[in-house]
Amino acid sequence: MLRFEQVTKSYSGGFVALDRVSFHLEKGEMAFLTGHSGAGKSTLLKLISLIERPTTGKVFINGVDLSRVNRGQVPYVRRDIGMIFQNHKLLMNHSVFDNVALPLVIEGFSGKDMTKRVHAALDKVGLLDKVRCLPHTLSGGEQQRVGIARAVVNRPPLLLADEPTGNLDPDLSKDIMNVFEAFNQVGVSVLIASHDLSLLARMRYRTLTLKNGRMINDGLTSYGADE
Amino acid sequence: MSILFQGRATGATAVKQSLWNRFVMFWVHHIRQALTSLGEIWLTPASSLLTVAVLGVSLTLPVTLHLMVKNLQQVSSSIDQAAQISLFLKADTNETQIAELIALLQANPEVADVQFIDKGQALAEFTAESGFGDAFSYIEDNPLPHVMLVSPKNTSSVAASALLETLKQERYVELAKLDIGWLERLDAIVSLVRQVAMAVALLLMVAVLLVVGNTIRLMILNKKDEIEVMKLVGATNSYIQRPFLYTGIWLGFFGGILTFLIEEVLLWWLKHAIAGVTQLYESSFTLEPMSLAELGYLLLVAISLGFFGSLLAVRRNISQIEATGL
Numbered sequence: 001m002l003r004f005e006q007v008t009k010s011y012s013g014g015f016v017a018l019d020r021v022s023f024h025l026e027k028g029e030m031a032f033l034t035g036h037s038g039a040g041k042s043t044l045l046k047l048i049s050l051i052e053r054p055t056t057g058k059v060f061i062n063g064v065d066l067s068r069v070n071r072g073q074v075p076y077v078r079r080d081i082g083m084i085f086q087n088h089k090l091l092m093n094h095s096v097f098d099n100v101a102l103p104l105v106i107e108g109f110s111g112k113d114m115t116k117r118v119h120a121a122l123d124k125v126g127l128l129d130k131v132r133c134l135p136h137t138l139s140g141g142e143q144q145r146v147g148i149a150r151a152v153v154n155r156p157p158l159l160l161a162d163e164p165t166g167n168l169d170p171d172l173s174k175d176i177m178n179v180f181e182a183f184n185q186v187g188v189s190v191l192i193a194s195h196d197l198s199l200l201a202r203m204r205y206r207t208l209t210l211k212n213g214r215m216i217n218d219g220l221t222s223y224g225a226d227e
Numbered sequence: 228m229s230i231l232f233q234g235r236a237t238g239a240t241a242v243k244q245s246l247w248n249r250f251v252m253f254w255v256h257h258i259r260q261a262l263t264s265l266g267e268i269w270l271t272p273a274s275s276l277l278t279v280a281v282l283g284v285s286l287t288l289p290v291t292l293h294l295m296v297k298n299l300q301q302v303s304s305s306i307d308q309a310a311q312i313s314l315f316l317k318a319d320t321n322e323t324q325i326a327e328l329i330a331l332l333q334a335n336p337e338v339a340d341v342q343f344i345d346k347g348q349a350l351a352e353f354t355a356e357s358g359f360g361d362a363f364s365y366i367e368d369n370p371l372p373h374v375m376l377v378s379p380k381n382t383s384s385v386a387a388s389a390l391l392e393t394l395k396q397e398r399y400v401e402l403a404k405l406d407i408g409w410l411e412r413l414d415a416i417v418s419l420v421r422q423v424a425m426a427v428a429l430l431l432m433v434a435v436l437l438v439v440g441n442t443i444r445l446m447i448l449n450k451k452d453e454i455e456v457m458k459l460v461g462a463t464n465s466y467i468q469r470p471f472l473y474t475g476i477w478l479g480f481f482g483g484i485l486t487f488l489i490e491e492v493l494l495w496w497l498k499h500a501i502a503g504v505t506q507l508y509e510s511s512f513t514l515e516p517m518s519l520a521e522l523g524y525l526l527l528v529a530i531s532l533g534f535f536g537s538l539l540a541v542r543r544n545i546s547q548i549e550a551t552g553l
Contacts, residue, residue, distance in 0.1 A: 049459070049550075051549070051550050051551070061231050062231050062232055064230065064231050069230065072463075073230055075458070075461045075462060075463045075464075075466075076229070076230045076461065076463075077230055077231060077461075078458075078459065078460065078461035079229070079460075079461035080229050080230070080231045080232055080235065083459060083460070085459075089455070089456045089459060090456070091453055091456060102456075102457065102460055103460045103461060106457070106460065106461055106462045106463075106466055107461075108256075110252065110255075110256070150460065157232055157235065
């Protein structure tokens with residue numbers, strides 16, 4: 001599903017954010033991406049969502065070489081990837097419904113069909129009763145779940161999450177992770193960047209560990225490896 | 228259609244829709260976006276009002292100049308109709324020769340009408356109207372010549388001056404005069420004003436384009452975060468820029484309406500002043516207002532300026548905002 005081949009990303013000034021990173025995430029697999037801040041987690045996610053392009057090496061999604069995707073096609077690639085952000089990235093002056101509906105509206109949905117899908121996505125994250133609320137009236141955990149609903153509303157085959165539990169207490173983190181597991185169980189590939197080691201320890205999924213831009217561990221018991 | 232996942236049904240194309248349905252939805256979608264943009268203008272009235280005001284005032288000047296040209300042309304053409312050639316005959320012309328000339332002129336296909344003014348009759352008129360009545364009684368000979376007033380069939384200034392040239396060649400004619408010199412001057416002034424209007428209009432249109440562009444640019448910068456989010460969830464540039472283009476169109480529309488209103492007030496205000504002037508000239512001149520077609524053109528120009536000004540801004544700014552995301 002998602003494959004990195006010797007990917008290096010260096011920024012002007014000589015800073016190397018990723019150094020010859022290779023890994024392969026299978027279809028329907030769920031994995032964590034961990035490492036200290038500055039280790040290259042965000043850069044790796046940016047390469048997948050085409051916010052950045054690799055300096056050398058190649059990224060494949062479902063066998064498609066992302067270096068062949070031109071500027072005009074980038075939006076269409078992003079529609080196939082559900083993205084969840086640490087700071088939620090919600091439209092603060094629009095209702096929860098509008099936020100979740102955004103990817104559908106962009107793709108040209110309207111009317112009953114759209115409403116049905118939005119309600120289904122909000123139902124999955126348990127926020128159906130907050131449809132008409134504005135995001136700033138919700139708690140941090142609820143805002144994060146709105147972000148998740150938006151990411152899954154058009155049923156993407158691949159889900160990326162950047163520190164989805166960043167500012168949440170352990171109970172809420174567990175809830176959020178359960179939501180991800182539920183999606184994973186219906187066949188969605190999930191990659192979650194997180195430095196919450198205790199959470200990783202509890203979840204026991206494959207963990208990719210980055211340190212100073214290099215992949216130092218790829219396996220189940222990675223947590224603590226770079227401690 | 229999905230690029231990464233062949234066969235993954237994406238978007239509304241995933242739902243089977245009839246052609247007619249899609250056609251209707253296309254328009255519904257656009258109208259909805261237009262109304263949304265209108266609503267956003269309503270929400271930020273201060274900057275939008277300012278832009279509309281700049282548009283309205285800027286367009287008023289060229290429109291006023293245009294109306295001025297139009298009315299001046301109306302004046303000059305009404306005078307053109309009255310073009311008349313005066314033939315002053317040689318002093319020693321006798322009655323038979325005069326009759327001969329009148330017959331000759333009436334036979335001329337270019338001539339519509341000939342009116343003869345005897346020199347005695349002319350002196351009597353002049354004595355009565357000039358106020359020099361007593362002074363003329365001291366003059367023994369009548370100094371005035373016989374005059375013939377010839378009205379040309381074709382009253383355009385070119386045709387009239389051609390006729391003037393031929394009539395000058397007549398044997399008994401001392402002097403022929405067609406008073407079109409000032410008409411030509413008026414024509415020249417009208418064309419000068421028209422060209423000034425064009426230049427001013429061009430400059431102001433550029434100014435309007437830049438003002439609209441700047442307003443839209445500020446709107447884009449204000450919504451930078453929102454645009455970033457939309458890019459992250461897969462919105463294309465053309466999708467993101469559409470509401471801004473509609474905003475430009477609305478700004479242009481309201482600017483055009485404002486121009487029309489200012490113009491109407493201006494005309495109403497000037498009406499009395501113009502009536503005062505025309506009364507002095509005993510003319511029945513009425514100020515020609517803006518026609519419906521002209522209002523249409525004005526709105527079309529204003530809307531296009533809004534649209535292109537906005538296009539200028541979105542082209543430059545929206546693609547520059549890149550999703551920083553994550």
